[in-house]
Amino acid sequence: MSKRGQPTHLDEFDRKILAILQRDNMTPQRTIGDAVNLSAPAVQRRIKRMREEGVIRADVSVVEPEALGQSITIFVEVEVISETAEQIERAKSEFAAAAEIQQCYYVTGEADFILVVIVPSMAHYEALTRRLFFGNNNVKRFRTFVAMDRVKVGLGVPVG
Numbered sequence: 001m002s003k004r005g006q007p008t009h010l011d012e013f014d015r016k017i018l019a020i021l022q023r024d025n026m027t028p029q030r031t032i033g034d035a036v037n038l039s040a041p042a043v044q045r046r047i048k049r050m051r052e053e054g055v056i057r058a059d060v061s062v063v064e065p066e067a068l069g070q071s072i073t074i075f076v077e078v079e080v081i082s083e084t085a086e087q088i089e090r091a092k093s094e095f096a097a098a099a100e101i102q103q104c105y106y107v108t109g110e111a112d113f114i115l116v117v118i119v120p121s122m123a124h125y126e127a128l129t130r131r132l133f134f135g136n137n138n139v140k141r142f143r144t145f146v147a148m149d150r151v152k153v154g155l156g157v158p159v160g
Helices: 012-023 029-036 040-052 085-097 122-134
Strands: 072-080 101-106 113-119 139-146
Touching: 012 029, 012 040, 029 040, 072 085, 072 122, 085 101, 085 113, 113 122, 122 139
Parallel strands: none
Antiparallel strands: 072 113, 072 139, 101 113
């Protein structure tokens, strides 16, 4: 879906361009053009359109957490007491505002939210739990899973 709520049509060229950009969004447009058999200006127009339509949501650098002292990855299941629209929106806002939370998903099943958290130490995680969970009257319970190894991390979307 585009930003305007319309279905986005992606042809084979768009999909090939997206595959390259997901591997390295600093790839020169001339190189992309050579790889997909389009001119650099045609590639530029397509990328611009996909950004405007919201297909490409951001151009970011993927940073190694350990390089910044953020060596612990934790997955957290959060179950809330009240699932009124207002309470869910409040929880979404609080989780989205926490810098330690890399990803937040509102899910079905026993848990209401799944969070991916990056912290430098368990003491930092404990402080986060006090702030977001123990200090929140709507959190019924939370369950923590500490990652032992980062086997695969990414946000790439299959384009085929």
